[in-house]
Amino acid sequence: MNPQIRNQIKALAIYQLAGGILGIALTIWVMFAGELVLSQEVLRFGIFAVGLYVFSILCGRMLFRKPKLGLKLSLVNQVLQVIYFSFGSYAFQYVAGLRIGIGMDMVEGWIFKFRLALSSFHFSLGTDLDQKFIGINLVALFLIFWMERLLEKLDS
Template sequence: MKTRQKNSVQGRTPLVLFLALYQLAGGLVGLGLCLKMIPALQQPSTSTWVGIVLAAVLYTFSILCGFLLFQVTRQAFLFSLANQILQVFSFGVTGLAYNYVAGLKVGVGVDFLTSWVFKLKFSLSSFTFSVGTHTGASFVAVNLLALVLLYLLERAKEAANV
């Protein structure tokens, strides 16, 4: 028991602490924005409530990942990696759209409306999930910051030797 606790404390490098705090903050901001939006809704549909619950679950997952990462366990790194993987790609095609960001998004993407338009995208804790809507959105984007965080999580995991 003491050995595991000792390894946990030794694994709490500044990088691990940063990654834990980043996930906590991103999840808290996202959850706060989600909760702030609810009073502004006027007669929300069932699908709107499903989207809000899904967003709240993902932001809560990000918060959980941050808390777990303070313990520097293998499971914490696996959950954190999954959390970042969910944030790498966002897309919209006929009737289906997905975007999840818990923290910051520094992304590059292509919009396919009338022609190919390359875009640089910045956002703070955002969520979009729609099925069967005809928004006309056709895009693909990659969150470069999530890719960097995946790399940093892998390095921190190796350094913590978990």
């Protein structure tokens, strides 16, 4: 593996590790800051979020150990982050790292939105939030294309 590819994989690994660690820290901080009532549902969603962030950390570690497998796992991790949405009682948003998102808010017409976020998580099932939006994480999309290029270079 040439040094340029090795450095790019190292940068991706650091990004995955940092996003996962930051996500876990923010999840724990939000859960125990005192503003949430710690119900079973909140704890379940918190464990689900931490599980996704641990997956991001594992992807980063795997990039250091087995780059090809790490890139494949990291692709899965980024695919989970590309689309975020909220419609009625269903919502999903997962970011391990950075999100630069563009999307449409459809509550009061079709409003174009630009959103920035660091590691964040939101999951809703059965709770009507009176929100209707869909967005695309441009950072995750860029990383997917980048990782696919790196996989092609590793195969050749």
